[in-house]
Amino acid sequence: MINKKNIVLVLFSVFALTACEDYLDIENTGSQLATEDEVWQSRSAINSIPLRFYDTMEWMAEIRLDSRGGLKRQEQETGKNYGNIEVFSGDCIFLRPRAVHDLIYKGDYVQAQNQIFANPDINWVWYNSWECVFLANQILDRIDGVTTDIMPQREIDQIKGEAYLFRAFAYHELHKRWGTMPYFKFRIFPGSDLNLPRPTNKELIADIVADLDQAIAILPEVSYLNDAENMGRMGKAAAMALKSRALTIAASPNSTLNNQKDTELWEQAAAAAWDVIQLSQTSDKVGLYEGDYNEIFSTLPGTIEGLWPRFDAKKTPNIYQLTWQWQNVYSGATGLSPSQEVIDRFETADGWPINHPNSNYEEQNPYINRDPRFYKDVLYHGAPWIKRAEGDLIDMRTDPTTGEDRSKPPTFGNSTTGYLARKHIPERFNRIQYPNRTEYTNAPYIRMAEMYLNYAEAVNEAYGNPSATAPGASLTAVEALNTIRNRVGHVNVRPEFTADADAFRDVVRNEFRVELCFEYHSWFDILRWRTAKEEIHQNNKHGVFIIEDASQPTGVRYERFEFEQNRIFQDRHYRYPIRQPDLEIFEIPQLTQNPGW
Template sequence: MRKIYILLTASLILFGSCEDYLDRKDENSDFLSEEDVWRDKNKINSIAFRLYDCTEWWFETRYTYQRRQSAGTGKNYANTCQFSGEVITTRSLGGSDAVMRGDWWEAVNRHTFANPDFHMAWEDMWEAVYVSNTILDQIDNVPLDVMTNDERNQVKGEAHLFRALAYHEISKRWGAMPYFKEKIFPETDLNRVRPTYLEQINDIVADCDSAIMFLPEVSYLNHASMMGRMGKAAAMGLKSRALTTAASPNYTPNNGSDPDLWERAAVAAWELIQLSRTSDKVGLYDGEYTHIFHTEPGTIEGVWPRYFATERPNLYTLSWMWQGVDGYHGLSPTQEMIDLFETADGWPITHPSSGYSDQDPYTNRDPRFYEDILYHGSTWSKTTENQTMDMRTEPLGADRTTPNGSDFGNSKTGYLVRKLIPDRWNRKKYDVPKYVNAPYIRMAEIYLNYAEAVNEAYGNPQAMAPGADITAVDALNAIRNRVGHVNVRPEFTTDYQLFQDRVRNEFQVELCFEYHIWFDLIRWRTAREKLDNHNFHGVRIIEDATAPTGVRFERFEIPWERRFEDRHYRYPLRQSDLEIFELPKLVQNPGW
């Protein structure tokens, strides 16, 4: 059998920027040996930095691997916020359409451009495995006169952290994969049986624990020279997310509940919450909510922060919301997403006690609604301070002749995204550099993980994790209160099922538009119920002097072919991988 790197051909190509230290000729020098590389602190750190480069595909990055370093940020056409129904695009897009109509063979085999979730995630995360193992093979041999013990531990911790990240991101999409813990050579036997998900999560947690042990700092927030590198809080956050995923129905035997895993998830979340109480580097940010996403260089909310340079809106930062932030080709929140926001006194809008009126729909809502959504009558600085959004005719100043239509410049649904976008930042008037940040993991998620895990582990919202001093209800209230929202209503805090509904709703509201909810629907195994053959809705806004607000709101259906079957709970392995690699134990996922 040919000895070939498991699914790592791309990794070997892409690894060139750090691997070439082993064989290239530097200016005015002889060829470097591998020993030379591991005696040069700058080169060792450059290999570690390659791990961070493996996460370029997150959120807005668009590239093909041949031009990986130069492509930069751009439109992410195959966007998980579209897959989940949080938003609808104004026009048909190949990769996204293929995913939503259930043709995932086309998504993984054909749509390689601007399709990070089905394409780049696979290649980049296997590259991270390769780079991590290369580091761990040599880092302990680096002499102390080259790197101090803390410096070696930083790189060693990063290698464990990114290997855990890689297997988490791969396994939640494609299922458990052989966990390679050694440097991979051409002669390495790669034909290994796929493990169970429980075996996979145990290896992921072990790597997270090693990262927690080795990383010298909690976080490098505001650090003069280490900004952008991860500390132990990031490893604790990943451990919490990975265990929460592993305990969920989609990843347990027979898709059932695993109380032991849920308890482990609760403890992992609690450990980070406890640490945050004495840390000035990580915690639940209680300042202005929008500052979480565009305060340079970030806030304590960023457990695993993502650092951007300040950019002008015409550089396509977060362009999937509005291209260039000027209303051209936007992704529009669905009415279903809007309906998840409670009333200001904590009732779901469908509850008889809510007092909600579909003809005065934007009054008396969860405070996050006003921070996350642009709706008819909301204020936004387009060309002057605090203009009123008229969603009948002009999202962000662009003249519309076909409201709710498919033309560029329109909102498909009557809404636009406000979250993550700084005020006074657009190409119409406020074309100035701003800092935009969207953490991979933030502290609110850890509180959500704790609330969910405790309720699932013990079947009681008033329970606590071992050693903890807050209940599941307390954790949910902490998230809500910091934005000025009321506590979870007592009607929902004594029953496991009712509280589960509120926790899941809270995930979708707090983390909307952060590329999170798609994976929650999958791990909960509710995606088929929520998405299969389901058309989402928008709202037509029609002038009507007799209506309470001067306009009439008419809900309408947006036909869009959507399919989600049981086989879609795992992504298919690419046909090219199955055909090229002589690894018979790498079996295809069920249904594909």
């Protein structure tokens, strides 16, 4: 980890081209290290520089150290941050004590950001992102001086494209949390004038889009999923996908001037999403995966669904070696459990919200006739799941003495809500029946389904009509949603909800929460929509007790119960505060604190 007390000076020392073999393949000649000019004459050294971009994603991927202290870039845990985001949004409950969760519940983000352990989103992202910006500008300062007698043009283009891509990526991630930041496009030296003002939202997204367009123009491949030499590196599709996501964030109410609708930005967001969808119509490397839904998250090198893929190494079941660290269903290593509110977002099989009068939803037989994704994403009482033999069912009945479900020993590893997250778990991944089985897990940073969601939302907002299309596009907003629903066997959006933009907006937002549940989205979606205060402030989440009762249709009675979290969320919480020491260290008077902090 970087020394957080003096980020600028540390970045200068970390990136000095004479100092660190983790950044460059530098050969030691006697007592002298290579000079910067010598490094930029070495093909192997130059090719090693952009690999650091992938290491700066440690806040998300929680990259592990190998026995020699080196970073295993392709063997990444999906990390604690996924867990934090699900807890922040209330989509999951975690009973294991963790200071950052308690502080977020209390609304004390100032103290939360000072927590180091298990706190990548509030703490690590800030430093990793500025490191990414510094490295991108360092590369862009020198890469045009590299000639084809040193390395092939395709490698030059790859490195230059990655620099533009990751600079945009860093500013996008900063934007989601702290708002707009000064866009440094020059190499930073000691004494560089960094006192630039915060740009407007439109100025920032224009810079992000310009960088991504540069990356799209020169990155040589759509995907490197099956490339032995460049496995795990990003190509055009990643830049195009990030452009769609960044524009969607910029067009959303939490980013726009006075939180008002900006039709121009929504139009740009719709066009960017359509570009990716259109690419998928002719590419065999990009598109919606049509196989088993679970395989999107449990194959290596992944499926065509992963526009920006990330993956774990192949491994055996282990308490710390399954995605998100909470889902090793029969080892007591769960901890994070979906709230009842997540469960209730899944429609009935014929497309009605469960609280609609026409839904025929049965409170005492709640898991029948639901959206097919429910059965892929959630483990519930009575769910089929191989434990020791075919035909095993998940048993979540509540112990009358402890109030805990019977599927676990009485520790924080229990299902605290009566549910476990199934998404990302390979079907036969448990260490009781399959102790030596190895499986891959992967969790794309951006996947294709999000592009259809972005398109549907942007078209509806830009043109005020669910049946509209973006200029030049052949897909309506409604058809975009139906595409991702039909792919898993779910029905079309009911016509009752496609008559006007307001009704369809609710459907689109629910689709985000269902299709992308447990995928590092929910928190940022309710922030960008500015619905977090309504959803979170003093609104406790729920679980379900499952009590033996022969009089009920399934032999058990379901009783909802409340978690007393006493959440605090005010308007200032839509932006994270900037740590006061960082404001002072950067010596940028125009980098003002966020409102309310």
